[in-house]
Amino acid sequence: MKKTIETDLLVVGGGAAGLCAAAEAAGAGAKVTVIESDLHPGGQLVKQTHKFFGSKDEYAGTRGYKIADILLDEIKSLGDRVDIRTNTTVTGYYPEEGIFTAMKGEDEYYRIKAKKTVVATGAQERLIPFPNNDLPGVYGAGAVQTLMNVYGVVPGKKVLMVGAGNIGLIVSYQLRQAGVEIAAVVEAMPKIGGYWVHAAKIRRLGIPILLRHTIVEAVGGKVIEGAVIQELDDKFQLIGEPKKIDCDVICMAVGLTPTTELFWQAGAKMQYCPQLCGHVPFRDNTMRTSNPDIWVAGDASGIEEASAAMVEGRIAGFSAAKALGCKVNEISFKEYWTRLDHLRAGEVGEKIRGGICQVLVDGWEA
């Protein structure tokens, strides 16, 4: 069954960035179609039980899953300008015809003709190499969150968390809230990568954070039954004795990588940028890529935070709506950039700033 969807603005991905882009563009009068591969919109927001940081504009002090509701309420208030299609995955972009293809379930296929598109496809969990890292029980941290926070399923009895960035620290706390024991958090670097306060709140619950430690192998026949960890020196060489850890889940929080296949297919100019955690498209300050009909927002533009994803979504939605001929208020554009700059201004934003300047262009010719 093949159907064609025609729309002003296609938003690929209904997460934090995508929903903000949709809300912004629809607010300016555009007809928007959001394609979301999960069974509900909200992306990573719906799994976040913790209160967000940032400022009031980014809903600081509000739990992540409530922010998803706030965005969906905003979209609902715009009447039927936004069509959110869940359980539908965009499967490709065909530059010769300028169309996207999408699939719902196993047998419904669509061609999508959009005047403009915001690609907000987010990111995916990375994995580090160690023997048996493919066994069932090695789960991405986001996946563990889906199990316990969205569907109320116990992920396991005892977890080894690999990685002490924000995700590793936050998910460890959430596991504890779900009643699951954490054997330890291992982090190869000499200090945690995430916010100090996230670490403090799990340390005081007795969860060990082992710095300069890594996982050397996962143990198990058909499923994970344990792990072996070991200390590293300052050259990341193994030292000391390997330690056996009992666990039935090894949670990987070792970083994310932007999901960018559609940009490659569209022939957008790309760059490998370590600070942004992978290949990302070049963009101008309207978040437009080298393809004049495609914008980028959120983690797909570079791994950052939910608050930045939301503001980038607003900027992309605003700019795509403007390109469609909708009436926009330029003051909003300036406001969004001010907010984004503030979020990135501190020490923790240094890495991001270093990355963005490698892929931000002053403008595109034509």
Added chain:
Amino acid sequence: MGCTCNSNDKEKLFCSGVLVDNRPGAILPPQEAWEKKKGGYVVIECPQRIPCNPCATSCPTGAVKPFADINDVPSIDYEKCTGCGLCVAKCPGLACFVVDLTYGADEAVIKLPYELEPKPAKGQKVKCLNRTGEEVSEGEIYTVTEPLKDQTTVVSVVIPKKLVGEIRAIKVVC
């Protein structure tokens, strides 16, 4: 100074999320005033500059001073602090506490954030944990409130006064 621990070990602890000394964003109230203050003073442990300011925006008296820059660490005007504990419930990092030294000769009350199950009840005895999760004493629940009705419970616990610098969590055993 009489300090026997290796300063390297201290920094290692701090790098894994354990406060080892006072520093901007993580200081104690002025001792003399603190000993007389009924209702207690806020104690915030947020030594890292991150983009976050709900402690300041939620403080009804301005005791947590308004941030010039969203990345600032919190700083306190103790004259204005009433020990209300709203920041305890609001802080996304669960980094705010209120400590009242006037409860008794040897006892103090600490208000701390709690987001686990089971929830404690008034009068219940709980285990008190230090910053690395070790049980350092028993405590008794004085009050249990949910000021913002957002599932962050603020628990007031009666603890030994000599451990106010150490106790930062509780373990509820049924």
Added chain:
Amino acid sequence: MELIQKHPILEFHHGKEVTFTFDGKDMKGFEGEPIAMALHANDVRIYRVTPEMKRPRGFFCAIGKCSSCFMVVDGVPNVRTCVTPLEAGMKVETQHGKGQVPLEAK
């Protein structure tokens, strides 16, 4: 089923409980939730076996991007069980190797 009974922050609203089969065994799950969630709640962790080295694979990313969770559902292989909603009476099977795509439509 291994479900979280009481959570300090969240309340879970599951839909209708339905029966499906996994490798011929009757199991219960919630209609409309991803198949992988129902399997996990029933302590099923191995979803497929790889073609060459016969390694067991299961859940990994939960967002339909990694291919680890492919199973044969109602005769169709390579179904992303982490994002495919469960329906009453679904026939879910461990996928061995690449699976065989049915030649006739359902």
